[in-house]
Amino acid sequence: MTDFEHLKRIASQVRRDIVRMVHARQSGHPGGSLGCADLMTLLYFDHLRIKAPAFEMNGTGEDIFFLSNGHISPAFYSVLARKGYFPVSELATFRAIESRLQGHPTTHEGLPGVRMSSGSLGQGLSVAIGAANAKKLNHDKYLVYVLMGDGEQQEGQVWEAAMYAGSRKTDNLIAMIDYNHKQIDGPVDEVMPLGDLKAKYEAFGWKVTDVDGNHMEALSEQLENCRKSAFHGFPQILLMKTEMGQGVDFMMGTHKWHGVAPNDEQLEKALSQLKETLGDY
Amino acid sequence: MKFTIQNHKDTRSGFGDGLFELGKENDKVVALCADLTGSMKMDAFAKAFPDRFFQTGIAEANMMGIAAGMTIGGMIPFTGTFANFSTGRVYDQIRQSIAYSEKNVKICASHAGLTLGEDGATHQILEDIGLMRMLPGMTVVVPCDYNQTKAAVKTIAAHNGPVYLRFGRPKVPNFTPVNQTFELGKALVYQEGSDVSILATGHLVWEALQAADLLTQKGISAEVINITTIKPLDETAILKSVSKTKCLITAEEHQLFGGLGETVAGLLAQNTPYPMEMVAVKDQFGQSGTPEQLMKHYQLDAAAIIKAAEKVLSRK
Numbered sequence: 001m002t003d004f005e006h007l008k009r010i011a012s013q014v015r016r017d018i019v020r021m022v023h024a025r026q027s028g029h030p031g032g033s034l035g036c037a038d039l040m041t042l043l044y045f046d047h048l049r050i051k052a053p054a055f056e057m058n059g060t061g062e063d064i065f066f067l068s069n070g071h072i073s074p075a076f077y078s079v080l081a082r083k084g085y086f087p088v089s090e091l092a093t094f095r096a097i098e099s100r101l102q103g104h105p106t107t108h109e110g111l112p113g114v115r116m117s118s119g120s121l122g123q124g125l126s127v128a129i130g131a132a133n134a135k136k137l138n139h140d141k142y143l144v145y146v147l148m149g150d151g152e153q154q155e156g157q158v159w160e161a162a163m164y165a166g167s168r169k170t171d172n173l174i175a176m177i178d179y180n181h182k183q184i185d186g187p188v189d190e191v192m193p194l195g196d197l198k199a200k201y202e203a204f205g206w207k208v209t210d211v212d213g214n215h216m217e218a219l220s221e222q223l224e225n226c227r228k229s230a231f232h233g234f235p236q237i238l239l240m241k242t243e244m245g246q247g248v249d250f251m252m253g254t255h256k257w258h259g260v261a262p263n264d265e266q267l268e269k270a271l272s273q274l275k276e277t278l279g280d281y
Numbered sequence: 282m283k284f285t286i287q288n289h290k291d292t293r294s295g296f297g298d299g300l301f302e303l304g305k306e307n308d309k310v311v312a313l314c315a316d317l318t319g320s321m322k323m324d325a326f327a328k329a330f331p332d333r334f335f336q337t338g339i340a341e342a343n344m345m346g347i348a349a350g351m352t353i354g355g356m357i358p359f360t361g362t363f364a365n366f367s368t369g370r371v372y373d374q375i376r377q378s379i380a381y382s383e384k385n386v387k388i389c390a391s392h393a394g395l396t397l398g399e400d401g402a403t404h405q406i407l408e409d410i411g412l413m414r415m416l417p418g419m420t421v422v423v424p425c426d427y428n429q430t431k432a433a434v435k436t437i438a439a440h441n442g443p444v445y446l447r448f449g450r451p452k453v454p455n456f457t458p459v460n461q462t463f464e465l466g467k468a469l470v471y472q473e474g475s476d477v478s479i480l481a482t483g484h485l486v487w488e489a490l491q492a493a494d495l496l497t498q499k500g501i502s503a504e505v506i507n508i509t510t511i512k513p514l515d516e517t518a519i520l521k522s523v524s525k526t527k528c529l530i531t532a533e534e535h536q537l538f539g540g541l542g543e544t545v546a547g548l549l550a551q552n553t554p555y556p557m558e559m560v561a562v563k564d565q566f567g568q569s570g571t572p573e574q575l576m577k578h579y580q581l582d583a584a585a586i587i588k589a590a591e592k593v594l595s596r597k
Contacts, residue, residue: 059353115353117377117378123346129346130348133347134352160343164347
């Protein structure tokens with residue numbers, strides 16, 4: 001039985017980590033990171049069947065997660081550290097010189113928990129399909145997960161991959177879209193509308209489910225449903241309606257905190273809204 | 282070493298035959314192709330190992346990403362498409378998902394250079410060596426004939442790391458030993474000489490050997506070296522040769538910018554510079570024509586090498 005109150009306490013700490021990391025370096029992407037904190041917490045502390053804190057690049061015999069929208073690295077790094085892949089104190093090195101916590105996630109510095117570099121958008125779905133193909137060749141019954149941004153759906157490679165997974169029935173793959181309707185230049189519907197994303201993925205042969213990405217119980221239920229529907233001949237995707245900046249009131253409802261760091265005053269205001277539950281790093 | 286032509290074969294068939302043999306030896310080897318299975322000579326692999334062959338359709342970016350992902354499960358993916366679509370079209374995918382992510386993908390590229398012929402400049406990439414050698418950690422291999430390409434396929438599978446393997450379309454002289462062992466990063470001295478070093482790669486190696494014969498008749502002793510690997514470059518072999526001959530020529534089916542010539546020039550500039558001439562395409566796009574016509578037009582044949590040799594000797 002999932003203890004959602006416990007998970008929500010972790011998510012609160014993850015959000016604190018996010019704003020503190022971005023504030024410390026005055027650089028990074030707090031908006032999307034906060035919006036995905038619930039998902040990332042749920043995945044790493046409940047849903048994914050992983051061997052943490054042990055980490056092996058090949059991911060054999062465990063679920064594999066890829067972050068395609070690499071700019072929300074603060075959320076990724078926080079859950080990886082809190083899960084024990086590396087010391088929580090290392091979060092203090094985010095975006096600093098000679099850190100394993102690069103601006104965007106990379107395998108290059110050997111950070112446990114990261115299996116691909118991401119940042120240049122549109123590439124993660126293809127990599128996830130590859131990992132899913134390899135799992136099938138290896139008769140490995142665990143699943144592959146990938147998170148993408150909504151603005152990222154504007155990249156052509158995403159649709160190459162969507163076509164492939166649909167036609168090749170990549171049914172050990174669960175994709176998720178952080179659908180906050182915002183990107184750097186403004187609302188997605190103004191910058192480059194995505195149209196009916198659900199209908200588009202369905203037309204490519206995917207099973208598509210809408211879910212509130214900031215409602216942990218609902219998200220958990222849909223992730224479980226996806227797991228049950230795996231290996232049924234179709235790829236699956238969750239369109240997660242999220243709020244950019246979720247959890248910090250002045251960062252919500254706007255695209256302006258996509259890639260802007262809070263100042264000292266704003267940090268204090270943000271932290272006053274986020275309970276310290278696991279101890280700050 | 283005196284070479285004789287065993288037959289005329291395309292280097293892409295060396296790739297296809299090598300891949301097929303590799304598939305029999307190693308069940309971790311997988312192949313991906315973007316709608317060019319026949320042109321890439323990957324049919325035998327696809328037919329023999331359907332579970333390990335992945336047709337991606339005309340979607341090269343996705344192909345590179347899938348290949349990168351498959352390495353995570355321990356596979357050794359070989360991607361196959363034309364050189365243009367293997368490099369320029371998917372540069373960012375290779376840079377981030379393969380090179381920076383340190384994935385063990387073998388990027389195998391046919392129809393490189395001018396000799397794909399009549400399709401013209403859209404397909405005749407002359408910049409791929411430069412693009413690939415600029416990527417940290419990328420190995421760049423350019424074998425010279427069928428036998429060598431076949432051997433190189435097996436060698437790169439045993440190397441842990443991303444590799445770019447460049448080969449071509451036309452049937453050309455097949456003259457290197459059958460069942461040779463290909464060694465990454467090792468330049469091969471095919472003819473010893475004392476007056477001028479000719480460093481050639483790919484299809485230009487045979488032309489360099491022809492040029493060396495003709496130069497001998499003119500009383501010029503040319504040393505011919507096959508640069509099978511552009512990166513890592515066999516610096517020791519090159520410096521040893523030029524310290525003897527005191528002048529050199531590079532010859533390649535590639536732009537002068539970024540190719541073998543500039544690579545070697547950089548090496549010499551940081552060691553001991555000697556007079557040097559470069560047989561390469563000089564900041565131009567190609568065009569339609571037969572391979573022979575194009576190599577003559579863009580001065581990438583034995584005659585061009587002889588001309589360059591005479592010029593560089595006059596600068597000594």
